[in-house]
Amino acid sequence: MPKTLIFVFCSAVVMAGAFAANRSLPIVEQNTPAPVASLSEFGVGALGRIEPQSEVIHVNAPSVMEPPVVEKIMVRVCDQVHAGQVLAILDSNRREQADVDLAKASVLLAEKSLAQIKAGAKTGDLRAQEELIARTRERLKLAEKQLERAKELRKNRAVSEDDLDTRVADVDVLRRELAQHESALVALAEVRVVDLEKAEAEVARARATVQRAEADLEISMIRSPIDGEILKIHTRVGERIGSEGVLDLGDTRQMDVVAEVHESDILKVALGQPATISMRNLNTTLHGRVIEVGRLIGRKDVLSSDPVDDTDARIVEVRIRLDDKDGRRVSGLSWAKVEVTIETSKSHSSSTDMSDASNPAGAQGLSQ
Template identity: 45%
Template sequence: MQTQKPLIDTPEVPKPPAPKRQPLRQTAVWLVGIPLTLLALGGAIGIRQFLQPAPAPAVRPQVPAAPKAVTSLGRLEPEGEVIALSAPTFLEGARVAQVRVEEGQQVRRGQVVAVLDRRARLAAALAQTSRQVEVAQARLAQVQAGAKAGDLGAQRSAIARLAAELRIAQRELQRFEALHDTGAISASQLDDKRLVVETLNGQLQQARSALVAIAEVRPTDLRTAAAEIAAARAVEARARAELDTAYVRALQDGRILKIRTRPGEMVSGEPIAEMGRTERMEAVAEVYEDDLSRLRVGQKASVRSLNGAFSGRLQGTVYRIVPLIGKKDVLDTDPAADVDARVAEVRIRLDAADSRRVADLTNLKVEVAIDG
């Protein structure tokens, strides 16, 4: 059977050429190559960064922290501490007879603060010993002067009388010897005259020796008299020292802070008065032992009152760190505070102007801040 042709001839339109397709294998290779290239590039960059030294981190300048101040409780005291003026105790006891100062009065070193009632008795004893010294001195002068002129004259007269009697006796003896030779007298009568001459001769020699002894000043007598004077002066010095115990004197220049024993009261363990150099005040800080390594002489410090006894702060300088650890004397009002803490005293000399501000505030409780 034959196929019929259409009546009208339609021109054939040429079909577009089909797109040329890449082979599948080449496409896959191209797709896999991209990640490998990227991976190789990244590894090269990483190796390069690994081999290069890492940049040093930026260092920020550190500002040193301000040292922290050492704070502690303390008290105000006069320079050299408070001095207690006491009298010695005696077995017989003693009372205060006079108090010659008032509280707040300025006194000088050696000034009498109080007088005890044993002063009168000790003053009489001193006067007696002084008279004994005078007696010993007079005795020495007597020895140095030798015998009195009257004694010397009397002794010379006795010598002259004995010499005259001896001459008479010697003449009589000569006559009796002549009579004995003629047989007019016996031998016994002649012996009696010889005995008289010998006796008078002995008395004359004794009288002459006595005159020499009276007129002589012996060194031993001088030494004895000088020793008596020295002994009397020693007794006098002891009596004067005992009399000085009847007076209570100020040991230094300062101010009387408190009178604790009044006239008529017995001398006991209580001081008679307390004094201090309030013209130069200082603060005594009780610093904990673990803070002592941060302190040194010359550091600045400030002091403030915990109860408003004075306004503002006092300025001063550390001048002594007492090398003794002990318990606290100034207790904190905090009930949880450690009362058995170990502390050392640090003394701070206040500036002159601030010292005058607190001259009347001895033993005031304060807080001290020492620059660290």
């Protein structure tokens, strides 16, 4: 019992001493810390990728039932090409070239036939017909003379009536022959409209065949759609063209950054806003300005290495035009992943407000 009383007494003494010590300490005024600006106050952050101004173009062959085989590649990676330049030749090229040559030969044949019809009959045929007419006329003159003599002799009854009739029949036959030969000569020298139209139609058909053959030949050659640089070749000689196409091409003279801005931040972004682009792997910083704000909401294409990052976030693509100097520095880094900060109008005002809050004396001096 005495031990219990001693323990209670000691506890009471300790508590009283602690209370007295607490009352003797000065009260320290607690100041509320200044608010720290969030990332959105400094600008809109996003992941992005570097790509040419023209974007990366996947050059492919025309759609056919069976993928064609590449017979020849005319370029190499890093080559500068111009629009219309042949990049690759397919295995159907030789066959299509032969069809073009055959069609052109058919055109020449049809044109010669047309020229012949326009010129009429050959000179030799006309001359032979004229000689035949001349001989027939001579025979007709002789027959007419014999008929006149027969008529005189018939008056004196020197010839029979049958002989006279024979002479008359000979003259009639020769006159009909002469008329036929003269008509044939006119037909030979005359160009018939129907024959001319038929020949012209043959020429037109032959030329159309050439155009179709040339179109098929053009399909067997893959040409560059733009002026640009060869970025990658997917299909080699002897291989069939796959889903990736023959090669990738882009105009690297001007490089852009495509930032994937979260849909909740897109209303803060406007054309002309400055942007800072960081490439951590290369310890490089680039600069540019917003030139295009997308009109569609999609899903992320550039994924973060953060395991807790929202990979299914809905984003809007914002295109940033790099400064000329920075664009030249990264012209060979298409599709490189970057971190983008777009300086919005709110970020400028937030920076100013924070500087004023951190220096109240200066703010008062300015107000005075």
